[in-house]
Amino acid sequence: MKKSPNSIDIHVGSRIRLRRVMLGLSQEKLGDGLGITFQQVQKYEKGTNRVGASRLQHISELLDVHISYFFEGVPDAGNDRTVAVPSALSQFLNSKEGISLAKAFSAIKDVRVRRRVLELVQSLGGNAETDAPKTTEIFATPVN
Missing domain, CATH: 1.10.260.40 (lambda repressor-like DNA-binding domains)
Structure with missing residues (x-):
């Protein structure tokens, strides 16, 4: 088996x-x-x-x-x-x-732009953000 x-x-x-x-x-x-x-x-x-x-x-x-x-x-x-x-x-x-x-x-290095892109995607996805991490969690650690 x-x-x-x-x-x-x-x-x-x-x-x-x-x-x-x-x-x-x-x-x-x-x-x-x-x-x-x-x-x-x-x-x-x-x-x-x-x-x-x-x-x-x-x-x-x-x-x-x-x-x-x-x-x-x-x-x-x-x-x-x-x-x-x-x-x-x-x-x-x-x-x-x-x-x-x-x-x-x-590839987006500017945290503000990343935040805006995330907000855009969340708004287009409807209520999907209830299962997704909060924006603050995603940006808690900086991207190198």
Whole structure:
């Protein structure tokens, strides 16, 4: 019997993919840096294979983020630690539109402009902001 991917593995994988794409790295380039195949990178990104602690540390160094980045916003697994389908947020962040939006948004250095863009998107999205983090939470830490 095949095990379903763990929700945390899926989340970590989606964060690896998001950061890799934001940096403009291919799966092949990341795999080369790790000494693994691009197929293995795909499995990590889908959550099919778990990323070991030392491997995740190496990935964080190559992607120039703190290791905690991969666990930001991790879903509460509770007692049921497996999910068959990633959350709507993970699905969006793994879509072409989500990646493109994240890249463009992170390129905006002026915090006031970022705030205005967020307000615009929230107004266009209707009541979606009830599930989204507050604007003050998003801008609590400056962007480098």
